[in-house]
Amino acid sequence: MMNALERRSTFALSSIFALRMLGLFMIIPVFSVAGQSYQGATPALIGLAVGVYGLTQAILQIPFSLLADRFSRKPLVILGLLLFALGGAVAAMSESIYGVIIGRAIAGGGAVSAVVMALLADVTREEQRSKAMAVMGMSIGVSFMVAFSLGPWLTSLVGISGLFWVTTIMGVAAISMLLLVPKVTRHHRNYQQGYVTQLKQVLKMGDLNRLHVSVFALHLLLTAMFIYMPSQLIEFADIPLSRHGLVYLPLLVISLFFAFPSIILAEKYRKMRGIFLTAIGGIVLGLLVLIFGFESKYILLLGLALFFIAFNVMEALLPSWLSKSAPIQSKATAMGVNASSQFLGAFFGGMIGGQLLILNNTSMGWGILTAIAVVWLLISFGLVQPRYLSSLVIRLPESKQTDEWTSQLLAIRGIEEVVVMPDQQVAYIKVDKQQIDDAARQDLTHLLGKEVAI
Template sequence: MLIPVFTAFAGQLEGATPALMGIALGSYGLSQGVLQMPFGLLSDRWGRKPVLTLGLALFIAGSILGALTHSIYGMIAARILQGTGAVGSVLIALLADLTPDDQRTKAMAVIGMTIGTSFSVAMIISPTITHHYGLPGIFYLTAILAFTGLVLLYAVIPSPARERFHHDSETSPSLLKTVFFNPQLQRLNAGIFLQHFILTATFYAVPLLLKHQVKSSHFEQAWQFYLPLMIIAFIAMVPFIILAEKKRQMKAVFLTAVAVSGVAQLLLAIGGHHWLGLWVFMLFYFTAFNILEAVLPSLISRQADPHSKGTAMGIYSSSQFLGIFSGGVAAGLLYQFGGESSLFYANAFLCGVWLFIARAMKPNRYYATVIINCEHYAPALLMAALPELQQLPGVREAIFEADEHVLYLRVDQQDYQQAGVEALLAGHSAAKTK
């Protein structure tokens, strides 16, 4: 909620300089990026709800500090403390514990859509809140929301009957090295790092430019700028996502979105001081951003092996938050010594770097992951059935994780039929009992 308004108000804090404002904006990402995976691993030892409680309590404490502080150094401390509530990975693990194996992919998709929607809503309502209550209003609201989450955690969300490790949704330390050095995943991790570096840097400058436009009476309040922007950018994104998924043009759409993002940054550097130019060029940027934000997680899940997807997503998430931190710090320094234009030019250059990195991506594998609970089958039977499973129509890869008693299948949904898998396993089971 702070991104669209922070720099427009942070200059009022004692000791504020452009560079320190950038550190305050991005410091949340540092603690989030560093602690995401450790908190997830800690939840395997302490339990999901205790770690979620700890994380939410830390976030509430950071929010209250942010509301009460009058100095930029207090704001930096508040943002770091907020970021220590790094419970995203723990929430995913709890979701995996509470959902049936065959429904987990759908549940993750719902979480992703919820996060995307909340980001868009926050972009619209936060300018109104700060208009009436300043930055403390944002921090008090986030504290209230986190406390509400804490109440829901114990009053509404059930405790899982059993908490176990899920390879598709949690980080496995034994797989970290293999996943980290996977060249295809490295390109995507670099992509999400740059995506959120550029986002944070862009929203260092945009609130300041928008503040000037409000003073010039082009807009009465900032929400009038953001509301049509978010709606039109979302609508404009949809045809490209359909083209990427249904027409299997993922790489072409991805590279085009990176290129458009870079062009938008160049145009913002040249014409972002005019209200119409600022709005139109931000529309280009946000349409590209929405496309990339939807496509990148899909690419990660499809490029990673089924049993290492959780580890791949953990590294991806940490890369995203470290991009937020780096973008905030760099934006503050660039703005202090070169103004908004230097910041946008730097973003455009980074889009060029990203385009260079991404052009070597292998064509996307249009496969889905299917998770099958196999508690009723003996491990030896499942291991013996793997070669035949991989010969079934639509099945491209089959992995059995004995500790979870789960089959992970990578399938082409155009040819895959679940009934064929069930019949094969039933046949093996019947043969063994004879």
């Protein structure tokens, strides 16, 4: 089970994610109509105002994450959230569509998704990582559903500029959640390398690239589905647009009952690769159901449910696997590349979804998305089971300097990283059990002053 520190940190960092996503998503269902009131608005510029956020996110995730592997992560998160809040304020005060585009671009400049995930990886033990990442993934899904319900209602109350002010308030509120996250100092074997070398190292790793392809395909399919599905729910399921949130939310809840046991199975019994490939297979199956049964209300909902269940399993497993496979000293960098892939996937998913709407052949549309999922599955067969580290929770010694103590720990074979939380007087020692031998156990026992079970 997660300890109190992990639960508090997971809640706070998931809330930061959710508040940012809520501010982003609330605009989407209303701006295509409300945006027409701005000076100079055209359909293309309205689309750019919605999409430019994702573009700047994709471009700046990697620079932010490279810095996060060199410097403290919390100040970078604060900077990103301030940019998010500032962008909302610029858009709120704008009377022209160009001002809104600038505001949305500034808001997207706060590209700290990867930094937040890396911070969550720091403050959770390896054995609890998947659970923490699952909670974060679920918070994103819930914020998506809530935003699509809240956006139209809030716009009717405060107008579109008021909605942008709400995003600013959410950015400031997200900063306050960082108070619940402990201060951490990371210690690992120091690999001196430049930023370009560090990025090249990450990009050369085959399994990391397969995970980047996975998050790209996952969010491409999700975005395309949310553009393509609504008209079919109206036409074939006779469900009006205003009630679509009542379809998505129950399916999200149902998917949690499948997602959490899958995550526990993947982590506890080290079945991550099998669960991962099964989840992609679930996405393929859901899309196949939609090819042949979209004209039936209940088969349409069944295909959507299969997709949601598999999506939420993937959303939880991907960051956990990434944190296991990424080099210790480049964890945030790897997550930055992954986050850029995610936003690019959403960008291309939006483009493909729009094209599918003008196909006038629903089966072919679902077939195209199925083909993308099948290619993704074939690429993912090359994945190998990730390395599993274990975590020891140790009280900081009172008689020694922390830097000296961590250096002695990292000199022991099998000790990969030491994350120190000085305010709590606690350290997480991350251990590779496959590397620990009897001599290393004796050294560790001597250094800690007690025998530890590894």
